[in-house]
Amino acid sequence: MAKIAYILLCHKDPDAIVRQARRLTAAGDYMSIHFDASANPAHFKAIKAALEDNSNVTFARKRIRCGWGEWSLVQATLYAVQAAADAFPRATHFYMLSGDCMAIKSAEYTHRFLDENDADFIESFDFFESDWIKTGMREERLIYRHYFNERTHKRLFYAAMNLQRKLGLTREIPGDIQVQIGSQWWCLRRRTIEWVLDFTKTRRDVMRFFRTTWIPDETFFQTIVRHVVPEEEIRTRTLTFLMFTDYGMPVTFYDDHYDLLLSQDYLFARKISPEADDLKRRLGLLYAAEGVQFQISNEGRSLFKFLTGRGRIGRRFATRxxxxxxxxxxxxxxxxxxxxxxxxxxxxxxxxxxxxxxxxxxxxxxxxxxxxxxxxxxxxxxxxxxxxxxxxxxxxxxxxxxxxxxxxxxxxxxxxxxxxxxxxxxxxxxxxxxxxxxxxxxxxxxxxxxxxxxxxxxxxxxxxxxxxxxxxxxxxxxxxxxxxxxxxxxxxxxxxxxxxxxxxxxxxxxxxxxxxxxxxxxxxx
Missing domain, CATH: 3.40.50 (Rossmann fold)
Known part of the structure; x- marks a missing residue:
C-alpha cells in the first residue's frame, strides 16, 4: 500500500501545522517540515516540541530564509525532500504541500488512488510553447541571471536585468534539457525522487543555471522530472485542487465549499481560509474516515468561471x-x-x-x-x-x-x-x-x-x-x-x-x- 511522505513548506500558524502533521501521520503516512528561517523562532520551537514524540515527522536538516520567486524555495524543498528520503525508507510517494492545503479525500481513498496509478503527478508544460505564463516575463526568467528579489528589491531586480540586456549578457540554457513549467504542487514516486536527488549531485551545471533563474519553483522539478522519467509515466496534472482569479490571486475556500471540494477529482485543495473552522474540522474528520464513497463531478473550475463571469457581462466590447x-x-x-x-x-x-x-x-x-x-x-x-x-x-x-x-x-x-x-x-x-x-x-x-x-x-x-x-x-x-x-x-x-x-x-x-x-x-x- 502507498505510504506518503508529505513535504511541507511553511512559515506561520504553528498550531495549524501541528494539527496538519498529526492528522496526516495518524493514517500511517509521514511528514518532513521546512519552517522558514525568517519566521518567528518561537513558533518553530513550539512545532518541534509538539511533534518531537511523533516518529513519523522529521524536519529539514537545514533551515533557510525563503523569498517568493527565489531559488531559496527550491532549496528548502530539496532539504525537506532529502530529510524525508533519509528518515522514511518505507515512503513510496512524496507529496508537496503548503500550510494552506487540506485533504479533500479520505486517507483510504488517497492510498488506493496512488496504488492504482503508478505514475508521477506533476504539471510540466513546455516553457516556450505553452501558454502557462499568461502575463509578465517569459524567456527573461531564464536567459538573465537574477540575484535580487523582485518584490523586496524591485529597483535592483530590474536594474540588474536591464544592465544585462544592454550589455548583451544573455546565457545559454543547458543544451540537453528542455525547460518545463507548471504548478509546484506535485506528487512523485520514491524512485523519481531518488533520481532527482542524484541529478542535483551530478549536474552542477544545471544547478548553477536554476539558482539564478526567476521563479524556479515553477520550473526546476518540472524540468528535471521530465528529463529523468519516461514521458508515459508522467501525468501532466496536479493532485491539489487550486484556482486563480482573473487577477492571478489564488481562490480561497470557506465553510460552504465542503461539498464542492469533495466532488473534485483531486486529493488536496489549496487554499483553505484560516477562518474556515468548520470546513477544516469536517475535512479533518473526513481524512480519517473509512468506507466513504465520493461522487466525482469535477465542475469546480467551470462553475467558478461561470459565476464570476456573470459580474462582467456589462463591459462594452469596443471595435478594434x-x-x-x-x-x-x-x-x-x-x-x-x-x-x-x-x-x-x-x-x-x-x-x-x-x-x-x-x-x-x-x-x-x-x-x-x-x-x-x-x-x-x-x-x-x-x-x-x-x-x-x-x-x-x-x-x-x-x-x-x-x-x-x-x-x-x-x-x-x-x-x-x-x-x-x-x-x-x-x-x-x-x-x-x-x-x-x-x-x-x-x-x-x-x-x-x-x-x-x-x-x-x-x-x-x-x-x-x-x-x-x-x-x-x-x-x-x-x-x-x-x-x-x-x-x-x-x-x-x-x-x-x-x-x-x-x-x-x-x-x-x-x-x-x-x-x-x-x-x-x-x-x-
Missing amino acids: FWETESTLGRERELLIVICKKWHVAKRVLERIRQVTNVPAIEYLFNEEDTALPDLGGIQKTMEKRHRHRRALMRMLFDYFDTDRLIVCMDPENIDLLNDFASDRSVTRMLEIECHFTDDYLTGHATRVGLAGDRTSSETLERLLPTIRNDMIFESDRIRDAGFENHNRMREHASVDNNADALADFLSIPPDKAREIADTDYLFAD
Missing part, C-alpha cells in the same frame, strides 16, 4: 482600432439567427436553406468545428474568428458571391451583435425564444461543464435557477439594445405569428415563411 473603418458593404444584408438551443436554430436554418437558397452558416463564432471554406487561415481558430470578425464575414460574402448571408449566434454574443448592428451594411436579427425545462437545463449544464453525471441534486437545485435567470438576462439584454430589424419567433406562438416574423426577417412572401414556420419538429428537444 484596425476595424474602425471596415464594413461588410453598404449593399449587403447580414441575417443573424439568435437562439440558445442550437439544435433548434440549426433546424430553422436548414428549412430556410431549402426554401430560400440563401447561403447559411451555423454557429461559426461558438463551435470550432462549424463547416467553413478555407479562407487563408482566418477561420481556423475561435480566437481568430472573433478578433477578425468583420474581415471574416466580408470574405464569406465574397466566397459565396452573395449580398445576403445567414449566420447563427448564441444570445451571449452581445458584443458581436452590437458590432455587426453598427456596421454600414443592413443587419437583420431573428431571435428564437424557447422554453427551458429543468431536464434541458441539467443537460445544458452538463454539456458546458457546469455539472457532471455525478453532480448532486442539491447542487443542481442551486445551479438551475442561476442558469435560467442567466438565459433570461441574455434575452433581455438583446431587447434593451434596441436593435433595428429585430424579429422574434416563439416556441409557444402560433404558426401565423412565427411566419410573420420569418417573412419580415427574410424578406420573403408569407406563404414561403409559413412553409418554414409550419415544420412540426422545429422546437423538439
Whole structure:
C-alpha cells in the first residue's frame, strides 16, 4: 500500500501545522517540515516540541530564509525532500504541500488512488510553447541571471536585468534539457525522487543555471522530472485542487465549499481560509474516515468561471482600432439567427436553406468545428474568428458571391451583435425564444461543464435557477439594445405569428415563411 511522505513548506500558524502533521501521520503516512528561517523562532520551537514524540515527522536538516520567486524555495524543498528520503525508507510517494492545503479525500481513498496509478503527478508544460505564463516575463526568467528579489528589491531586480540586456549578457540554457513549467504542487514516486536527488549531485551545471533563474519553483522539478522519467509515466496534472482569479490571486475556500471540494477529482485543495473552522474540522474528520464513497463531478473550475463571469457581462466590447473603418458593404444584408438551443436554430436554418437558397452558416463564432471554406487561415481558430470578425464575414460574402448571408449566434454574443448592428451594411436579427425545462437545463449544464453525471441534486437545485435567470438576462439584454430589424419567433406562438416574423426577417412572401414556420419538429428537444 502507498505510504506518503508529505513535504511541507511553511512559515506561520504553528498550531495549524501541528494539527496538519498529526492528522496526516495518524493514517500511517509521514511528514518532513521546512519552517522558514525568517519566521518567528518561537513558533518553530513550539512545532518541534509538539511533534518531537511523533516518529513519523522529521524536519529539514537545514533551515533557510525563503523569498517568493527565489531559488531559496527550491532549496528548502530539496532539504525537506532529502530529510524525508533519509528518515522514511518505507515512503513510496512524496507529496508537496503548503500550510494552506487540506485533504479533500479520505486517507483510504488517497492510498488506493496512488496504488492504482503508478505514475508521477506533476504539471510540466513546455516553457516556450505553452501558454502557462499568461502575463509578465517569459524567456527573461531564464536567459538573465537574477540575484535580487523582485518584490523586496524591485529597483535592483530590474536594474540588474536591464544592465544585462544592454550589455548583451544573455546565457545559454543547458543544451540537453528542455525547460518545463507548471504548478509546484506535485506528487512523485520514491524512485523519481531518488533520481532527482542524484541529478542535483551530478549536474552542477544545471544547478548553477536554476539558482539564478526567476521563479524556479515553477520550473526546476518540472524540468528535471521530465528529463529523468519516461514521458508515459508522467501525468501532466496536479493532485491539489487550486484556482486563480482573473487577477492571478489564488481562490480561497470557506465553510460552504465542503461539498464542492469533495466532488473534485483531486486529493488536496489549496487554499483553505484560516477562518474556515468548520470546513477544516469536517475535512479533518473526513481524512480519517473509512468506507466513504465520493461522487466525482469535477465542475469546480467551470462553475467558478461561470459565476464570476456573470459580474462582467456589462463591459462594452469596443471595435478594434484596425476595424474602425471596415464594413461588410453598404449593399449587403447580414441575417443573424439568435437562439440558445442550437439544435433548434440549426433546424430553422436548414428549412430556410431549402426554401430560400440563401447561403447559411451555423454557429461559426461558438463551435470550432462549424463547416467553413478555407479562407487563408482566418477561420481556423475561435480566437481568430472573433478578433477578425468583420474581415471574416466580408470574405464569406465574397466566397459565396452573395449580398445576403445567414449566420447563427448564441444570445451571449452581445458584443458581436452590437458590432455587426453598427456596421454600414443592413443587419437583420431573428431571435428564437424557447422554453427551458429543468431536464434541458441539467443537460445544458452538463454539456458546458457546469455539472457532471455525478453532480448532486442539491447542487443542481442551486445551479438551475442561476442558469435560467442567466438565459433570461441574455434575452433581455438583446431587447434593451434596441436593435433595428429585430424579429422574434416563439416556441409557444402560433404558426401565423412565427411566419410573420420569418417573412419580415427574410424578406420573403408569407406563404414561403409559413412553409418554414409550419415544420412540426422545429422546437423538439
